[in-house]
Amino acid sequence: MELDIDNPRGAKRKADELDGDKAPRRIRALDQDVVNKIAAGEIIVAPVQALKELIENAVDAGSTALEVLVKEGGLKLLQITDNGSGIDKEDLSILCERFTTSKLQKFEDLQTIATYGFRGEALASISHIAHLSVTTKTRDSSCAWRAHYDSGRLAPAKTGQPSNPKPVAGRQGTQITVEDLFYNVPTRRRAFRSASDEYNKIIDMVGKYAVHCSHVAFSCKKHGESSTSIAIPANASSIDRIRQLYGGSVANELINYSTSDDRWGFKCNGLATNANYSIKKTILLLFINHRCVESSNIRKAIEQTYSAFLPKNGHPFVYLSLEIDPRRVDVNVHPTKREVNFLNEDEIIQAICEHIRSKLAAVDTSRTFLTQTLLPGGAWSNSDSQQPVTATATPSKTGVMGSRKTPNRPYENNLVRTDTNLRKITSMLPPASGGSKTGAVAQSSAARQNQDVEVIEYETVDREVNSCKLVSVRELRAEVREDMHHELTDIFSNHTFVGVVDEQRRIAAMQGGVKLFLVDYGRVCFEYFYQVGLTDFANFGAIRFSPPLDIRELLNLAAERELEAAAKAGDEGFDVKKVVERSATQLIERREMLLEYFEFEISPTGELHSIPLLVKGYTPAIVKLPRFLLRLGPHVKWPNEKECFRTLLKELASFYVPEQLPPTPGAEENGSGEGDEANIDPQLKARRDHVRRALEHVLFPAFKKRLVATKSLMKGGAVVEVANLKGLYRVFERC
Known part of the structure; x- marks a missing residue:
């Protein structure tokens, strides 16, 4: 094999060398x-x-x-x-x-x-x-x-x-x-x-x-x-500064530490969280000789120290101020002074981590745990809160075989299911399609997985709660309280979720006492999200888009759909560009108010960075986002403060209401409501599963805690009683 000496592999060629000129370029001083x-x-x-x-x-x-x-x-x-x-x-x-x-x-x-x-x-x-x-x-x-x-x-x-x-x-x-x-x-x-x-x-x-x-x-x-x-302020202590910047959950769990060693020429002090606090990513505030720097070695050593005290994937908050003899530190190793080198790095890091480990071990006895209120074999308690349980043995006054009062046996017509985790009637029904025993086992396993709560990751940011002092918002809250239907509110606060009946009509079944109700969960969700908007006003979470969305493209998409719908209905059309530009201008001009009160982050150029997050565990249908943004223009009464907040929160609630989902293919022909799951669109199936899980594990439990059922729900037929256990007993007794 012959080698090309003149053109070795890997040699770079400039454009001016392609003309065959082999003369070397002169070395010149840069300007x-x-x-x-x-x-x-x-x-x-x-x-x-x-x-x-x-x-x-x-x-x-x-x-x-x-x-x-x-x-x-x-x-x-x-x-x-x-x-x-x-x-x-x-x-x-x-x-x-x-x-x-x-x-x-x-x-x-x-x-x-x-x-x-x-x-x-x-x-x-x-x-x-x-x-x-x-x-x-x-x-x-x-x-x-x-x-x-x-x-x-x-x-x-x-x-x-x-x-x-x-x-x-x-x-x-x-x-x-x-x-x-x-x-x-x-x-x-x-x-x-x-x-x-x-x-x-x-x-x-x-x-x-x-x-x-x-x-x-x-x-x-x-x-x-x-x-x-x-x-x-200048007179704030270090803990108060951390409390204001990183939240009370960090400041309440801080421990002081301080150590030094003349042999290695260093001393350090700082604050670190104990074993009661953990986050997904380590927060390390590292200062060496009062200069903010970074050190991967120190970070790894601290994380390894805390791994013995925190749960898996848990990380600490650590503020470390390290002072080293200046003669042992080389500060001139990075253009931005972000890194420094110092002598005896391993020994100093080991000494600091051993001191922190001893501090954590000393306060480890204060770690708190949450236990379940109902122990296996114990008595039933009607409390949903988790509390520490202490078991104590109390001797009977009448001896070891002391007599106990036998509880009264309840009547059968008062026995109702009160725990949604108990066996449901759907588990007794045969599968929709026949198959082998192995297929039935797989199907039941999949059914159990669908009942699990969907895991959604959230990034938690510690910030102070904004106390709303706006008169308009307080008046809107008072209107909701005045319109409360007390009986219906009690039913929702003590109900038991039965299941989704019809996703196309948005109907679910719930049990209240000895009664069975059909609920239009679309209207109930609208009322709930509107009330959440009032109670959490100016304290919403945020759903962030990465990369940000072009608001004009979204408005244009919604406007074209509205134009097509108007043409089919025979209505008069409109100029899409004018409508889009007018709506975009309104939103951009009010972006500061939208960000402060509703977590709508819109850039001056019209990029949508975030929208409000009303409830964790449920994500609204993003396909509804273009129409939601378009309706914010003409349907929100911007000039009047109270009406502006009322109409905007109602549009936000409409956006969050679960959408009407089409039935499973073949469900109408079967007559049983069960269709062929194999032919369904994967995205539609995933959305249906998400809505079902959210209704059972997020929304209906939330109705128990904070829904104020209004009279409009009762008047409009959003909740209809379909069965009464005592009434059914009377019917069977006549038979």
Whole structure:
């Protein structure tokens, strides 16, 4: 085999080499502007990284209060205001040049560095990829000075004006404004998925420093909004900060830990959750020498430590502040200072984990467990709540064989089924199609699986409950209470679900006492979801779409269907484009109100990110989403607050009502209501199973707890009595 020496495999070829020219290209020095932009891309990789650098500079300046303002995830605007020492006017000319810093004089100073920053590249990098302005005032200065920067140098605020700093009014400290981040790096800017994701990262970063910097007040909010996402006072303790940022469920289960070892030159302290708390993903707030960093080795070691105390797939919340002798730490190993190296890493990690393990073992006796109220062979209790059970033996006063009072035997006409887990009449019926014994066993096994509750994963976010003080919402709630039908409400609160009778007509059967009722579960679900919308107002969950949906495409789809229906009915048509654009404009203009009260997240460009989640365990039919969005335009009375909330919640309830499902193919010919399951569409079958499980395990149990049955349900025939056990006994007695 001959080798091609001139063209070895794997060698890259440029376009200008294809012409046969073999002359080597000359080596040239890159332009300084190109060098600076490359360096900026390595240091500022996202808006949250720019914010991290600015927070560290502010804390280094001795600030006790930090205010962060964000617009469009930091890409449009990122502003941080502090009350630190400020910057001298004479230093503003070189503020944004590379490697200009007040924290480092010679290379040996790295061995004892005790500040967050040291290289002097953060502001320089930002100025090369964004429009940067600085307003600062020192204690001795009579006024504040404002300067604008472009590519590391002073730049005029407007064309034709001088670039020198200008005197302005201002308070002591520094305000740094970053606008149009990555405006000259379009590839990097297009890589960001959504502004909300970037804002969540910023909130997470501000929260980490708010927990660690216990003497500094933090606030963070979106531009144009009056309320703040984070508001931490300076005098708040570490536990109070965690409570506000990560929720009371974390703060209530925290334990303090602190250890040190002069042999390895470290000391650490922090807060960690005990064995009563666990989440799906570890939350680790790691600070080494007061710098927020990441360490996969420390994370893995902590997770392994907790694995002996938490259930499977359970993870902890840990805040760890580790101080190591600066001479043992190398901080100059990552452009963004996200990682550091230190000596005796394995020994230090082992010492920390052993200390945490000892703390967990010491408080392990406080772990709580929930047990069932009805033990095998025990007496029946009419309580649905889970409580700790203690078994005690009490001797009888009449001896070992003491007499016990025999309970009265109930009459047969008062015996009713009160437990939905007991054997049902459907289990006694033969299968719809004959088959072998093995097939019958498989069918019964599948039937048992269909009775299990569907497992749906949810992401839980700890946040404070918004107490609704709107008069309009309180009036709507009062109207529901005034329209309550007491007898029907009692029936629903004590009913037993029997089963779905007709999915096409949305009819189910339930048992109330000794009576059997047919229920129009479509109308009952509408009333229930409307009441949920009122009681959980401004506290909804969210169903998020990834990627987000184009709201105009959804509206156009619904409008075309409405136009086809109007044409079939012989009605007058309409302009689809005008209707779509008008509806989209209404929703986009009211997106802030929809997000605050209903968890509708709509971007200014018309992307639908989320819709409200009313109840866990049941997902509405997404195929109804286009028509639901289209009806929000003309059917919601936007100008009046009370009518706006009433009509919008009713449209939301209609969207959540289970849809009318077609019968199984062949069900009408059989006459038994059972069709051929083999010929049914898989998606339709999955949706039918989901609705059945939701009705039995989610919705009807929810009716027991919180449904206020209104008089309209009784008047409209939504609940009809079809049998009475005592009445049936009288009939059989006559026979």
